[in-house]
Amino acid sequence: MEFNFSSRMSLMNGTATREIFKLLSRPEIISFAGGLPASECLLTEKLARFAAEALSGADAKRALQYGTTEGFADLRRELINYLDAAGIGNQTPENVLVVSGGQQGIDLVLKSFIDKGDSVLVENPTYLAFLQILNSYEGIARGVDATDDGLDLDDLEKKIRLYGPKILYCVPTFSNPTGKTYSAANRRGLIEICARHGVIILEDDPYGRLRFKGEHIPPLKSFDASDTVVYVSSFSKIMSPGLRVAVAAGPKEIIRKMAIGKQGTDLHTSNLSQLITLKYLQSGELAADIQKSLPIYKLRKDAMMSAIDRYMPEEFIHTDPDGGLFVWGRFNAPLNVKELLPEAVEQNAVYISGGVFYADPALGRSAIRLNYSNESPERIERGIAALGNLFKKKIAEAKRNG
Numbered sequence: 001m002e003f004n005f006s007s008r009m010s011l012m013n014g015t016a017t018r019e020i021f022k023l024l025s026r027p028e029i030i031s032f033a034g035g036l037p038a039s040e041c042l043l044t045e046k047l048a049r050f051a052a053e054a055l056s057g058a059d060a061k062r063a064l065q066y067g068t069t070e071g072f073a074d075l076r077r078e079l080i081n082y083l084d085a086a087g088i089g090n091q092t093p094e095n096v097l098v099v100s101g102g103q104q105g106i107d108l109v110l111k112s113f114i115d116k117g118d119s120v121l122v123e124n125p126t127y128l129a130f131l132q133i134l135n136s137y138e139g140i141a142r143g144v145d146a147t148d149d150g151l152d153l154d155d156l157e158k159k160i161r162l163y164g165p166k167i168l169y170c171v172p173t174f175s176n177p178t179g180k181t182y183s184a185a186n187r188r189g190l191i192e193i194c195a196r197h198g199v200i201i202l203e204d205d206p207y208g209r210l211r212f213k214g215e216h217i218p219p220l221k222s223f224d225a226s227d228t229v230v231y232v233s234s235f236s237k238i239m240s241p242g243l244r245v246a247v248a249a250g251p252k253e254i255i256r257k258m259a260i261g262k263q264g265t266d267l268h269t270s271n272l273s274q275l276i277t278l279k280y281l282q283s284g285e286l287a288a289d290i291q292k293s294l295p296i297y298k299l300r301k302d303a304m305m306s307a308i309d310r311y312m313p314e315e316f317i318h319t320d321p322d323g324g325l326f327v328w329g330r331f332n333a334p335l336n337v338k339e340l341l342p343e344a345v346e347q348n349a350v351y352i353s354g355g356v357f358y359a360d361p362a363l364g365r366s367a368i369r370l371n372y373s374n375e376s377p378e379r380i381e382r383g384i385a386a387l388g389n390l391f392k393k394k395i396a397e398a399k400r401n402g
């Protein structure tokens with residue numbers, strides 16, 4: 001039978017990462033393609049204890065019953081403290097919504113604002129699933145150039161004048177895919193420009209707490225005197241992606257619209273997941289647990305850096321992040337990295353080719369994203385050696401063929 005799917009679905013190909021996940025069940029494959037937190041950092045026993053508490057005594061009924069769309073009031077109160085500790089003060093329960101992962105936070109902002117043909121500004125390059133969600137609302141992504149310390153503010157203002165966007169979406173701290181962080185000055189500058197032009201900023205911050213080096217830079221939202229920023233912060237990378245819990249904080253009118261949108265999506269975030277998160281926050285142990293996880297990420301990032309120095313061709317120009325999960329690199333050579341992926345898989349190593357992270361995929365033709373968080377240092381070295389040999393061979397061939 002032919003199924004008459006909506007035209008919108010034709011804009012939403014399965015994302016490159018999801019397709020590659022199918023390969024990852026083969027143990028010999030060394031994956032730099034994912035974006036999973038280190039399995040060692042999933043605190044199974046602790047969370048099992050909180051889950052058992054949530055399903056017994058006074059909490060059991062509310063764990064198992066329907067709940068309110070905005071999320072439990074006591075969890076939202078804890079989240080206000082959590083945001084305050086990150087430099088985002090003065091939040092009230094009306095400014096805060098519990099969402100089912102950062103992904104849902106993004107979806108609900110776009111659902112609230114985007115009509116067919118509306119423009120949204122994104123960094124070149126940006127989180128690929130953002131582009132996909134935007135497609136589902138038939139919005140148009142417009143890329144803004146980036147510099148080493150953030151967005152190119154001249155290009156930002158130029159693109160605002162050119163496209164009249166409703167939203168700027170960005171991942172200012174340890175970005176996916178680049179691992180880069182916007183400086184405090186850049187954050188102030190982009191808020192000022194967006195506020196002046198009435199452009200909402202959607203700040204996506206799943207990685208900000210995973211800093212293993214350098215000075216903390218507060219979220220964009222903490223510089224936001226004009227109520228321009230909707231901030232989304234997920235517990236996926238610092239607690240568990242499986243529980244699907246994140247927080248959105250923003251102007252109360254926007255939070256209200258998002259809550260109405262959420263009613264039609266999932267009614268509310270899983271009560272059991274909310275209660276586990278609440279108990280974890282109340283225990284006061286999250287910050288110390290994150291601290292304990294950081295050396296694991298640093299070790300893996302350092303292993304990737306030394307393997308890159310040792311095995312990658314000199315034409316590979318890359319980032320060296322102070323936190324988060326990703327390294328981004330570009331070949332200063334005419335390599336089509338997407339076409340090379342099957343050969344990399346034959347060498348038992350996978351990466352994500354850069355094109356998928358751009359509003360205009362041609363811009364990412366010779367770029368790759370490498371994830372280091374969920375492989376051991378030994379496997380990172382082996383995988384980068386395999387990729388380095390492959391890329392060196394291809395660059396030499398390209399030079400020979402003129």
Ligand SMILES: Cc1ncc(COP(=O)(O)O)c(C=O)c1O
Pocket residue numbers: 035100101102103104127171176204206234235236241246
């Ligand atoms: C930049 C960014 N935003 C959002 C998400 C979605 O994460 P979650 O829905 O698990 O919070 C991810 C996941 O990798 C991400 O990298």
